[in-house]
Amino acid sequence: MEEQSNRPIDILVTIDQNYIKPLEVMLYSLRLNNLQAKLRVWVIYDKIETTMLKSLENFATKIEIKIEALAMNADFDFPDSLLNLHDYPQEMYFRLLSGKILPKNLHRIIYLDPDILVINSIEPLWQLDLQNKMFAAAVHEGLTDIMSSINNLRLGTNNGYFNSGIMLMDLDQMRQKVNLKDITDAINEHHETLILPDQDILNYLYGDHIMKIPETHWNYDARAYHIYFTRSTGEINLEWIMKNTAILHFCGKPKPWQKENHSKFKTLYLNYQQMASKLIE
Template identity: 80%
Template sequence: MENINDQPIEILVTIDQNYIKPLEVMIYSLKLNNLEQQMRIWIIYDNISTSALTALQNFGQKIGIQVEALAMNADFTFPESLLNLHDYPQEMYFRLLSGKILPSKLHRIIYLDPDILVINSIRPLWDLDLQGKMFAAAVHEGLTDIMSSINNIRLGTTTAYFNSGIMLMDLDQMRQKVKLDDLTDAINEHHDTLILPDQDILNYLYGEDILQIPETQWNYDARAYSVYLTRSAGEYNLEWVMQNTSILHFCGKPKPWQKENHSRFKALYLNYQQMTNNLTKAKK
């Protein structure tokens, strides 16, 4: 009988040239904490040099992860209203359109932002029953649910406000339901109230089609250690995080690889970064 672990977990990232080094750190953390699991990384990109892509693929080969790079389909023409919104790069929309770009043989995929560390197994997320939903994502609730209420008013939604940085995605449903015209229309309609364009659009258009997953396990906001500790009456301390959290997400700015960052988890990130740098410098 074929071992289920012989089937790769499919991972999607959408980055530009500026996030290649953080992506290497993320990939290495993913491998180190999922040693028994086969994985394949799909990179959807628009403007990354051939040499940088080759280096990423060589890095993946060195640690035993297949890296596939797909250029954004030239058939997608992004309107100026979308590209000029708060100067965010178009790569942020690639995740929502990935069903049209990735091979049809892929049926589900885990999207990961590059500014994360994977510190435990992601297999349970991959195996998650989506219960008919198109996405699974977490809500960063904080001590109260005020932000969800504000976003409900701002976007006219009725669901909690989901973070788009880590998502399990049903590609078959996305191929049917996600359309560039819908994204464009939503941006034109809510242009003045959008703060995080792709995340706002995800919630506005598809909030009803998202299954909520625990943030402390799958999308732990590295800025909010004190919030989680207080909310759990002291249970979610550092030992709990290291044993139970699978994905640490370094949301917002500054990032842990920048000097200004003083997150409680910065030292952990720098350790993974150092291991990654040592590996990339090592001779084959």
């Protein structure tokens, strides 16, 4: 038991250097709302300037988070069909391939997009029993869940359409079941119908291996306050969110650090951003 309690919560992020600053805000919110947790963050990247990586590591040290930076394994030969798909960066595929990249003594990890705020403990997600599933993820259902039906028709699946921005991942299963060839073959076959490439691939190839977790707790879409409020007949209000939601996800564009964003939670994000900036300065 003592050995288990001393183990850190392992977090995975896959970024390019354009998302260093949002990542710092995310990490600050993670630490502030998980004060007692031992946190270790694995950063898988392709091209980040050494000075920016060092700056991130220095910031993380200040908030007592251990950064483990891993350059992408050069053995992965990404095909042009994958890299050119809708101009999305290859970093988005690193999360699916992370079982092949991360050390083999890691058995589970929480993947987090950098465009989130952690506003409560993530310990319950970390301790979740996956019941032999490979992933745990949330579905953004909206008022009628019509988008899941559309995505199921588009991809030929029969599950809800899972969001890949926050996932608990069983790395041992991923090492056995996830490989670049399957991903590449799926992209080549469905190139014209893919909209969000890595998320579509997650659902198309591995939808049957995903446990559904509550979006209002673990992947709250910050754009959709009025949808959650209406669907819950007023129960999921701001007070409920601050008490029960662990992760606010600023899906889509614009982002809360951009001038155009009018999310109900932009002020909260800017507050965390300001506190993180002061710590850096």
